[in-house]
Amino acid sequence: MKAKLKVAVIFNEPNPELYRKPSKKSKKKQNFTPYFEVDQTTPLEDYEFIKRSLINEGYDCYTLNLFDDINNLINDVKKNQPDVIFNFVELYQEDAKLEMNIVGLYELLGIPYTGSPPLALANCQNKMMAKRLLNVNGIKTPPSFLASELPERLKHDLNYPLIVKPAFEDASVGIENESIVKNKAELLSRMDHVFQKFTQPVLIEEFVEGRELNIAVFEDEGTRALPISEIDFTEMPDHLHNIVSYQAKWDPHHESYHKTIPVCPANLPKAIEKKAKETAIKAFKVMECRDYARVDVRLSLDDEIYVLEVNPNPDLTAGAGFMRSAEADGISYSQVLKKLVEMAYARKA
DSSP: OOOEEEEEEOOSSOOGGGGOOOOOOTTTSSSOOOOOOOOOOOHHHHHHHHHHHHHHOOOOOEEOOTOOOOHHHHHHHHOOOOSSEEEOOOOBBTGGHHHHHHHHHHHHHHHHOOOOOOOHHHHHHHHHHHHHHHHHHTOOOOEEEEEESSOSSOOOOOSEEEEEEETOOTTTTTGGGGGESHHHHHHHHHHHHHHHOOOEEEEEOOOOOOEEEEEEETTTTSEEHHHHHEEEOOOOOOOOOOSOHHHHHHHSSSSHHHHHOOOOOOOHHHHHHHHHHHHHHHHHHTTTTTTTEEEEEEEEEESSSEEEEEEESSSOOOOOOHHHHHHHHTTHHHHHHHHHHHHHHHHHH
């Protein structure tokens, strides 16, 4: 009888005790009508669900929390000898830049793993490097400049409004409603905020008015784009900008979370859909992503496509952007996970 492949679902949550669901008594009253159910699963529950899904697909699967200690990974690999690592590590010692180092360690240990290799993770996380690589390959990104300190005299040739971002974060970290600025005073204030809070360079971009599209790229059948998902901003109130902020992504008690509504597949003219998918696939290849990614773009009011982010190893939570597009393509949740394991294990040969 053929032995089952052993899959280690590896993540890093140093303080899992912080993930507590609020009691009904502690829930805040909201001054808006929520669109989504507020009771969310915790990341730990999500990893357990992934484990059970893979077990149901016929794998010998277990979860491993690194707890910010690389020795936990090394000791586990020696003990359990997994055939494949399903990689969910995004931070180590509270530093997103160390994500690539963890993946590099998988390679040194000789264990195939899901998702993108170290260089792709590093280049995608460095927003200015990503923009340079995309631009030199003919892929448009919003006009921008980088600042490493608050200037005494600020000069630039960008058109307001602008959006101000930390240069080395992902998952919308540091992007809030206040990130959109309309004049020099607001720009300097927001730059100072980012310098103080994140102690890293600041990326300032022209804010592209228009539609926001999420394009999932999957390498299950060659490199292809799945049905495009759109973030519908039509319900966004006037006091909030049409952006997918950190709160819109991760805070179910924030109004923007309930006013950024995904629509998949997006209703787009065929020519624009084709161009958007081709742009996403090209961006995926330029950034040397692997297995799966999500490319976030803005479709401007004059139908130009600007790449905002290339996201390797995107969120695989049920209902999140990548899985939403996969479902629209007729691929079930567990089938996506199985395909990713198969792609990783095929590299072992």
